[in-house]
Structure formats: C-alpha cells, structure tokens
Amino acid sequence: MNTQIISPTTLIIDAIPHPVFPGAILPKWVAAAEAKGFDIVGRIIDRLHLALRCRLCGATQKVRLFTLMSAQPLCQSCLLADWRKNAVASGLTFLRRDPSHRHYAFYLSPCGHEVRRQFELVRRIGAGVTGFRCETCHATIEQKEAELRGWHLTSADPSGNPNYRIYTHTACGHDQRIARANMQSGRFSCGGCGKDWPGAASYVYAMAFTLASGREVVKLGFSRDPDSRLTYQLRRDNEMPCQILRVVPMATGHAALCAEKAMHKELKQAHPAAALDPAAWRGQIRVKTEIYDGSLTPVILGLLDVLEASATAA
Ligand SMILES: [Zn+2]
Ligand SMILES: [Zn+2]
Ligand SMILES: [Zn+2]
Incomplete structure (x- = not known):
C-alpha cells in the first residue's frame, strides 16, 4: 500500500511524512467515512485533517475533516x-x-x-461518443493541402468558424478567408490577383482504379481539376489504388463536356460489353456512370491522343 507507519507519531502517505495528531476519532466521523467508502486510518497534521483509506483500492490519502463531513472525498x-x-x-x-x-x-x-x-x-x-485527432498531425495535413494549391495555411478563422481558415496566396501574398473544403477541391479564386487555380480551363481525363475485388477499371470524365476530383470526390476509400493516366487540357468546360460525351458514345458503340455494371464499383467510387473494364484503357488513351491533337490544332 501507499501508507507506512514508521512510528506512533509519523504516518507516511505516498512517501510524504505527516505528523500524527493526538486526539479522539469521533463515531460520527467513522460513520461518515464508512458511508462514503473509506476507513479512518488516523488523525494527522492538525485537528482539521484525517488519513482515509479507500475501501475500493486500499490507498490512503490526506483528507480535510470538513471535506469528509460535507462532501464525497475522491480517492486519488x-x-x-x-x-x-x-x-x-x-x-x-x-x-x-x-x-x-x-x-x-x-x-x-x-x-x-x-x-x-x-x-x-x-x-x-x-466510449465512442466523439473522435480523437492529433492537432500537430492535422496541422501538417492541412498545410500540405494548401501548399498543393499554391497557398499557405496562415491562421484559424478570426470569426471562429471551424470550417474556415486564413490562407495566404504564395504567388501574390494576399491573405484570404477560405473554407477548408474549398481549399481541398480548389473551388475558389484569389481576391488579390484574381487567378483561379489551377486555371479556368477544363480537362478531359482517364483515371485507373483497382476495385476491392482486384479488378482494374478505367474512368473517362472531365473536370476543372482532375487531381482534386480523384482525391476528394471519386474515391470512397483513401487506400484504393488509383491514378490519373492522362489529362487533355481543353479551352473551356463546355468543350470538355462535349468531347467527353462524344467519346462515351463512341466507346459504347464500339465496345458495348466494356461498360461495367454499376454494382461492380458501387460504394467504392462516387460516380453514377462511365466506368469501363481496364482492358479498354489503351482504346481510351488512343481517343485522348486524337482529342489532344484536334484540341491543339483548334
Ligand atoms: Zn481508491
Ligand atoms: Zn500527431
Ligand atoms: Zn493571389
């Protein structure tokens, strides 16, 4: 135990010696201690203190007489x-x-x-009521997110909204209040230099995924920011192997949309069996249509070559 009686005049609790205080222990104190889960070891220091032993764990501690009589002493x-x-x-x-x-x-x-x-x-x-996250690790993650976009995470939101931060544009030095979700997805523009990041153009892309079943699949689509689409929107599971195979820059979002639609039409006609049943990727990739078997990858990359040649020529 944590108590040690070395002499009739000294009681040691947790290696700290306390003088024993002479005097009677009143029955009402004993009753109060019992009712609160303690035994009285003795009186210590002065007339105001007792040494109490916890009936649950056996540890002894110094408690004020007043605390014993007026409250529930806590066993440290x-x-x-x-x-x-x-x-x-x-x-x-x-x-x-x-x-x-x-x-x-x-x-x-x-x-x-x-x-x-x-x-x-x-x-x-x-108890699983709330989660835990290390602020040091988390700050590093957020700083990397910002750097990826050419910004620097500068401070918390001065108005205290937990979804917002103050970021500084590395290119122009402008400080701006931006939602973290927008920093992740790139959906904002700089109020200082007016530049959208990564530029107003759109891209037609091909992405490869490996499903939980091990099956290789390929997705053709268009986005203003294929990296962000892949990292923050499409993948449900961060561990899922995936990569952007190819991006073809387009002058406008509309041009990208038209090119993408035309390619899907062509693929469906030429390779009707290559489009996957949505059940194959449901719950793994956040998209409704347009996933093909991986064997179609060379065909899709070929179409993107043709598209790039015509987009560059235009
Ligand atoms: Zn205890
Ligand atoms: Zn950490
Ligand atoms: Zn700027």
Missing part, C-alpha cells in the same frame, strides 16, 4: 486508475495531470505527439 488512486483506463480505451497513454487545470491532463497520442485533453473528453472518446 481510484481517479488515476479511471483516467488510465479511459486513456487506454481511447488509444491514448495517460502521462500526467495538468497542474494548471484540474480537469485536464497530458496524454501520449499513438502518433507520438503529446496532447492536452479534458478528462471528460477522453472518457467520451473511449
């Missing part, structure tokens, strides 16, 4: 066991209490970063 050792248990259930490791706030502690996150969290929040994470 049971609390610590609880915090540790909640941390484990949340995938975290309890490190230490935060001395500056009694409701907070420091934990080790599975990524290796130290995080400060409220005890109650950790309990809720463990």
Whole structure:
C-alpha cells in the first residue's frame, strides 16, 4: 500500500511524512467515512485533517475533516486508475495531470505527439461518443493541402468558424478567408490577383482504379481539376489504388463536356460489353456512370491522343 507507519507519531502517505495528531476519532466521523467508502486510518497534521483509506483500492490519502463531513472525498488512486483506463480505451497513454487545470491532463497520442485533453473528453472518446485527432498531425495535413494549391495555411478563422481558415496566396501574398473544403477541391479564386487555380480551363481525363475485388477499371470524365476530383470526390476509400493516366487540357468546360460525351458514345458503340455494371464499383467510387473494364484503357488513351491533337490544332 501507499501508507507506512514508521512510528506512533509519523504516518507516511505516498512517501510524504505527516505528523500524527493526538486526539479522539469521533463515531460520527467513522460513520461518515464508512458511508462514503473509506476507513479512518488516523488523525494527522492538525485537528482539521484525517488519513482515509479507500475501501475500493486500499490507498490512503490526506483528507480535510470538513471535506469528509460535507462532501464525497475522491480517492486519488481510484481517479488515476479511471483516467488510465479511459486513456487506454481511447488509444491514448495517460502521462500526467495538468497542474494548471484540474480537469485536464497530458496524454501520449499513438502518433507520438503529446496532447492536452479534458478528462471528460477522453472518457467520451473511449466510449465512442466523439473522435480523437492529433492537432500537430492535422496541422501538417492541412498545410500540405494548401501548399498543393499554391497557398499557405496562415491562421484559424478570426470569426471562429471551424470550417474556415486564413490562407495566404504564395504567388501574390494576399491573405484570404477560405473554407477548408474549398481549399481541398480548389473551388475558389484569389481576391488579390484574381487567378483561379489551377486555371479556368477544363480537362478531359482517364483515371485507373483497382476495385476491392482486384479488378482494374478505367474512368473517362472531365473536370476543372482532375487531381482534386480523384482525391476528394471519386474515391470512397483513401487506400484504393488509383491514378490519373492522362489529362487533355481543353479551352473551356463546355468543350470538355462535349468531347467527353462524344467519346462515351463512341466507346459504347464500339465496345458495348466494356461498360461495367454499376454494382461492380458501387460504394467504392462516387460516380453514377462511365466506368469501363481496364482492358479498354489503351482504346481510351488512343481517343485522348486524337482529342489532344484536334484540341491543339483548334
Ligand atoms: Zn481508491
Ligand atoms: Zn500527431
Ligand atoms: Zn493571389
């Protein structure tokens, strides 16, 4: 146990010696302690303090007589066991209490970063009520997203909206409040230099996916930003192997749409069996039509070659 009696005059609790205080232990104190899950070990320090032993875990601690008589004393050792248990259930490791706030502690996150969290929040994470994310790791992810678009993540939203951030355009230095979702998808333009990113043109693209079944499939489509479409819209599972095979820049979105439609028509006529049953990719790729068997890839790339030649010539 954490208690040690080295002499009739000294009681050691958690390695800290406390003088034993002479005097009677009143029956009403004993009754109160019992009712609250403790045994009285003895009186310590002065007439205001007792040493109480937790009946649940056996640990002894210093408690004010007033606290015993007016409230429910908390067993620090049971609390610590609880915090540790909640941390484990949340995938975290309890490190230490935060001395500056009694409701907070420091934990080790599975990524290796130290995080400060409220005890109650950790309990809720463990119970599956809410999720956990490491702010250090997350900031890195968001910074990379912005850099990919030629912007820099500068600060949180001054008006406190969790969906917005302040970003700085690397090219012109302009600070702008942009929704994170728009930064991810590229659907915004710079208020400083007026430039859309990555440009107003559209692209016809071919993308390859490997379905969970192992089947290779190919998608033909058009988008102002094929990278973003692939990363943030089409894929349901980030682990799904996929890549952009080819993009052909088009002068306008309308030209891209027309070219794409014409190609689908041609493919359907020439290779009616190559279009996949939507059941094959449902739940894996977010799209309603236009997925072909991977064997059609050379044909599609051939069509894109022809398109590029004509788009360049136009
Ligand atoms: Zn206890
Ligand atoms: Zn982390
Ligand atoms: Zn700009």
